[in-house]
Amino acid sequence: MSVIEVNDVTFQSEIQKKELTLVEFGAVWCPPCKALLPILGELSEKYGEQVSILKLDCDESPITPGSFGIMSMPTVIVFHNGEPVEKLVGLRPMSVYENVLSKYMATV
Structure with a gap:
């Protein structure tokens, strides 16, 4: 698995996968x-098929970040x-992202 780049057009379908x-x-x-x-690359390798890891460029696709109230990056x-x-x-340490994902892993 790897980090998947998405944009305003592909975002919605990717988060549903x-x-x-x-x-x-x-x-x-x-x-x-x-x-x-x-x-993100390490998280993608660690969680593989369980979690989709996506990235969206706010300059190229401003509609989606605007809809979620994104004010600062990342x-x-x-x-x-x-x-x-x-x-x-x-930016947070990897452990923070792991802890957040693990909260929802039990239901996956």
């Missing part, structure tokens, strides 16, 4: 977003059954 989806809202020019990419939103359940603003 699995029960649990983590989406990073960022931009290519954002240093904390760049620092988050290896963490912002990570975890979706369970297509509904947003957790929102993490700013």
Whole structure:
């Protein structure tokens, strides 16, 4: 598995593919977003088929982040059954993302 890039057009269909989806809202020019990419890659490897890991470029696709009130980057939103359940603003250690995902893993 790897991190899947999505945009305003593909976002909705991608978050419906699995029960649990983590989406990073960022931009290519954002240093904390760049620092988050290896963490997302590790999460993708660790959780594989259980969790979809997506990233959306807010500059290229501004409609979706606007609909979720994204004000700063990176912002990570975890979706369970297509509904947003957790929102993490700013770069966090990998353990924070793991803890959030593990809360919802039991139901997957």
